[in-house]
Amino acid sequence: MSVVGRLRGKDVMTNDQSSNQRDSDPNQYSKEATARSAKEESVPPRKEKESFLQRVLNGVERVGNKVPHPIVIFVLLIVGVILLSHLVYLMGTSVTYDRINPDTHQVEQVTTTARSLLTKDGIRTMYSGVVQNFMNFNAVGVIIVAMLGVGVAEAAGLISALIRKLVVIAPAKALTYILVFIGILSSVAADAGYLVLIPLAAAAFLSVGRHPLAGLAASFAAVAAVFSVNILVKPLDGILVGITNDAIHLLNPSLSIDLLANFWFSVASVLMLTVVVSLITDKFIEPRLGPYRGGVHAVESKGVTAEESRGLKYAFWGTVILLAVFALLTLPSGAPLRNPETGALIGDSPFMNGLIVAIALLFLVAGAAYGIGAKTMKGTVDVVKAMEKAIVGLAGLIVLLFVISQFLAYFTYSNLATLAAVKMGDALETAGLGALPLVIGFVVVVGALDLIMTGAIPKWAIFAPVFVPLLMRLNVAPEAVLAAYRVADSPMNAITPLNAYFALIVSFAAKYQKDAGVGTVVALMLPCVVVVFVIWTLMLAAWQMLGLPWGL
Numbered sequence: 273m274s275v276v277g278r279l280r281g282k283d284v285m286t287n288d289q290s291s292n293q294r295d296s297d298p299n300q301y302s303k304e305a306t307a308r309s310a311k312e313e314s315v316p317p318r319k320e321k322e323s324f325l326q327r328v329l330n331g332v333e334r335v336g337n338k339v340p341h342p343i344v345i346f347v348l349l350i351v352g353v354i355l356l357s358h359l360v361y362l363m364g365t366s367v368t369y370d371r372i373n374p375d376t377h378q379v380e381q382v383t384t385t386a387r388s389l390l391t392k393d394g395i396r397t398m399y400s401g402v403v404q405n406f407m408n409f410n411a412v413g414v415i416i417v418a419m420l421g422v423g424v425a426e427a428a429g430l431i432s433a434l435i436r437k438l439v440v441i442a443p444a445k446a447l448t449y450i451l452v453f454i455g456i457l458s459s460v461a462a463d464a465g466y467l468v469l470i471p472l473a474a475a476a477f478l479s480v481g482r483h484p485l486a487g488l489a490a491s492f493a494a495v496a497a498v499f500s501v502n503i504l505v506k507p508l509d510g511i512l513v514g515i516t517n518d519a520i521h522l523l524n525p526s527l528s529i530d531l532l533a534n535f536w537f538s539v540a541s542v543l544m545l546t547v548v549v550s551l552i553t554d555k556f557i558e559p560r561l562g563p564y565r566g567g568v569h570a571v572e573s574k575g576v577t578a579e580e581s582r583g584l585k586y587a588f589w590g591t592v593i594l595l596a597v598f599a600l601l602t603l604p605s606g607a608p609l610r611n612p613e614t615g616a617l618i619g620d621s622p623f624m625n626g627l628i629v630a631i632a633l634l635f636l637v638a639g640a641a642y643g644i645g646a647k648t649m650k651g652t653v654d655v656v657k658a659m660e661k662a663i664v665g666l667a668g669l670i671v672l673l674f675v676i677s678q679f680l681a682y683f684t685y686s687n688l689a690t691l692a693a694v695k696m697g698d699a700l701e702t703a704g705l706g707a708l709p710l711v712i713g714f715v716v717v718v719g720a721l722d723l724i725m726t727g728a729i730p731k732w733a734i735f736a737p738v739f740v741p742l743l744m745r746l747n748v749a750p751e752a753v754l755a756a757y758r759v760a761d762s763p764m765n766a767i768t769p770l771n772a773y774f775a776l777i778v779s780f781a782a783k784y785q786k787d788a789g790v791g792t793v794v795a796l797m798l799p800c801v802v803v804v805f806v807i808w809t810l811m812l813a814a815w816q817m818l819g820l821p822w823g824l
Contacts (some may be wrong), residue, residue: 287339324631325799326560341370342775342790346675350682354389357686361388367694370737372518379522379737384690389682394469397685402678411463411772412670414628416663418467421632423662424655425639429648430587433580444480448490448550451476455494456542460506464631465495466773471780474635476570484784485657485796486558492777492793493800496765500728500758501538501545505531505618508728515732515755533751534758535823536787539816541758541808546809552800554561566784583646590641594634598623672775680770689725696721701738707746708813711756714739715809723768728761752815759812763805766797 288424366385382475388394406412425431442450451473458465470491477487500508509531601609602623609623610616616624623630631655639658643649649658683689696717700753705713718731725731743753765771769790781788781796815822 325633329560329795329798332798333791335791339790342769342778343675345769345790346672346679350675350679353682353686353688357386357394357682357688358388358390360386360686360688360691361391365691367691367698369694369734370522372515372733372737377514377518381516384687384694386688386691387686389686394685394689398682400679401681405681406674406677409673409680409772412508412677413461414777415666415669415673415773417466417632418464418628418635419662419666420659421635421639423665424658425635425642426468427658427661428583428639428643429580429646429650430473430583430635430639430642431472432648433584433642435769437473437584440474446657447476447480447482448487448553449546451487452494452549452553453542453546455491456498456546457502457504459499459502459508460504463773464628465491466776468631468635469495470777474780474784477755478564478784481564483558483561483564484566484782485564485788485792486553488541488777488780488784489557489796489800490549490553492797493553493766493804494546494769496773497763497797497801497804498541498545498549499546499765500762501534501541503539503542510618510620512732512754512757515736516740516750517728519736519749520744522737523741523744527750529751529823532824533822534755536820537751537755537812537822538758540778540815544811545731545804545808548804549800552803555586556799557796564784566786568784579646583642583644583648586645587638587642590637591634594637598630669776669779672673673772674818676772676775683724689705689721690734693721693725693731697735701742707743707748708816710743710746711748711752711816712809712813714753715741715760715812718757719764719805721734722761722764722772724766726768726770726772731761732757748816748821755814755815755822759805759808763801763808766801767794 340348363386366383368381369384370379371382372378383552388602389398422431438447438450451469455465455469455473458469471486473487473491474484475487478484513529513531513533514799516533520527520529590707598609601607602617605615609621609626612622614620640649640655643654644759649655700710702715714735718735721731736753740750740753744750768774774790774793776788778788778793781793785792
């Protein structure tokens with residue numbers, strides 16, 4: 273399960289050859305060993321010189337992995353938030369700003385003050401809210417529900433069979449591009465990419481003899497760092513466009529944008545970033561990792577057996593039947609999973625709000641059907657045991673998520689993130705920059721804030737009423753402002769530990785590298801995050817300067 277240092281392939285080959293020689297002719301081996309020893313004494317060993325960037329990333333990894341266990345880190349962060357909240361509270365810090373209420377779509381003037389966690393109210397909140405904080409942490413339920421289905425598919429052998437099929441069908445050079453492209457598109461299914469695609473990508477890389485952490489990095493970058501754009505309409509788009517229109521109406525009540533306002537920019541971003549992330553993975557991240565020497569065995573990429581082929585057929589027909597059921601529940605007018613008021617299927621609808629349930633059922637039905645067809649499962653007892661095993665495997669992660677949920681609840685209660693957002697926004701607004709520098713400054717500020725305030729909707733609810741009208745007065749289209757927010761809000765998701773799924777990614781990495789920690793993942797993702805952030809921002813600036821259409 274662990275990775276054996278960073279051994280050079282040449283050293284490993286030499287050791288294997290020496291072992292064979294020892295077994296076949298001990299005397300010959302002794303002579304060669306003596307000669308080699310003399311040669312090594314006379315010639316100093318050559319050490320490949322690391323580049324400055326490699327030294328920096330290795331340093332980040334070493335420092336990051338020397339920090340305590342993630343649970344201890346978040347306990348210390350809780351202590352820090354408690355003390356900082358009281359300090360800011362004693363300073364009497366407050367901000368007044370206009371905010372759009374996402375529920376009523378009305379502009380509200382809000383005054384937010386620092387709240388201390390060491391006052392009587394703060395102590396009561398911490399003590400009485402422990403259970404509710406954990407229950408309100410959406411990531412916990414999402415992970416458990418998804419893994420009930422994924423666990424069945426994995427135990428039945430469906431996932432390994434699909435990986436072999438993918439490896440056989442997909443050209444070797446295109447594997448990274450295919451996984452990155454699918455990862456970017458997975459945002460239409462909300463958080464499913466974190467739970468399903470990232471571990472699959474790591475296993476797919478391993479199956480073709482590539483480093484699994486490179487596959488993990490490529491898919492994590494696609495799912496997290498490019499989360500805000502897609503070639504399909506997704507639930508988040510409706511909310512962001514709604515908040516944007518409310519901000520537009522502050523200046524021009526007759527002007528509105530629609531769901532496809534950023535369509536062309538999003539399509540171009542998806543295509544460009546697919547190439548960028550794939551190239552970074554293939555040309556930098558994977559060479560830095562070197563050959564994989566861990567203890568996890570690859571899924572063999574040979575064709576499937578007759579039983580597995582029958583299992584795949586069963587899985588196919590099981591999937592078809594499930595999709596037919598969902599078609600009846602979604603496609604007809606007035607179907608129960610459509611929005612009961614508007615009749616919409618995409619956006620705010622029961623189907624999209626519960627999409628993770630559909631994904632879990634898809635893996636559950638397909639996995640169980642595969643298991644019956646391939647004879648890897650004998651009945652419902654095996655299905656239930658697979659679910660139990662999947663949940664047992666989440667035990668350590670659930671404990672960590674419990675601590676994270678408390679930290680996020682205390683951080684939200686203190687209002688520290690809102691105070692920082694408004695102060696940074698005010699500073700940027702009064703900086704007196706021109707239109708394009710202001711747009712770029714806006715991207716930088718939102719990107720920095722995303723490290724501590726990861727939610728896309730709360731940030732946009734604060735920034736939209738300020739920057740949409742401000743930039744409109746400078747002849748910047750509201751579509752451009754929304755596009756800038758999409759650019760700013762995504763890349764940092766791949767390196768901030770406050771991402772609800774960051775701990776899950778660390779656990780995925782630890783499966784292939786026993787000593788992997790926070791530093792391993794941050795160092796792995798940092799090159800991709802920096803390059804994506806810079807290139808995407810330059811693309812945004814070029815799009816604005818060339819006057820290209822943002823959407824349909």
